[in-house]
Amino acid sequence: MPLHAIDDQHFDHDLATIRIKNLRLRTHIGIKEEEIQNRQDVVINAVIRYRADKAVAFNHIEQALNYRTITKQVIAHVEGNRFLLLERMTREVLDLVMAHEQVLTAQVEIDKPHALRFADSVSITLSASRDPRRPV
Template sequence: MNNNAIITITNLRLRTFIGFNEDERTKQQDVVINAEIHYPANKLCLADDVDNALNYKNICKKIIQHVESGKFLLLEKLTSDVLGICIDHSWVRYAKVTIDKPHALRFADSVSLTLSYEADNETVRGEF
């Protein structure tokens, strides 16, 4: 049986420079980040051993630092970068990131982009 632990980061609200229009390049905008990270729920993880679980606080801190200190022309690049942070640990088997850019379109609440990653089943990354 293949059990996954799933970390979900919901509605992480940050500000960054995002877009290629003149006003977007000089004024920070809100973005809303949702991420889902899957990794094996091994017996050590379930036994309350901190060293055998992914540290979601560290992942979140890395996302915040990268997003708030960056400047991005495209939502695709920002989403790709955040996905890269989410899959940086060798245990991650699957991750999905959706980033919303509120008020990007006049008559819409937001525009969002989703990217996902799935590890190759033949490539075992890490010991369990």
């Protein structure tokens, strides 16, 4: 077995995936006058990967990535700001997640329900990675 295969197996074994599902928030998003004046619903989903070997081994919260802290930061940012574009909001949320040094990869999807007349929602997804060996 090649050495890089062993490294990849070890790398995958140490990774935890945190999924924040359907975080429903209200914010100002859009360019139309009614969107500028009124808050709208957005639904945020995030997939965050980090090395959890120390959290698993020591069973201490200090060793884990605190998803509650990340979620509170996202809520404060999204509800406390105004956005013209869904792309911009998604980038800013992704940047908040990636600001935590433990995060290796993250993907953020934000849905804007009822943005189109005949669709449930419109969404934007952006991803980032600290490890060039791993695609998100």
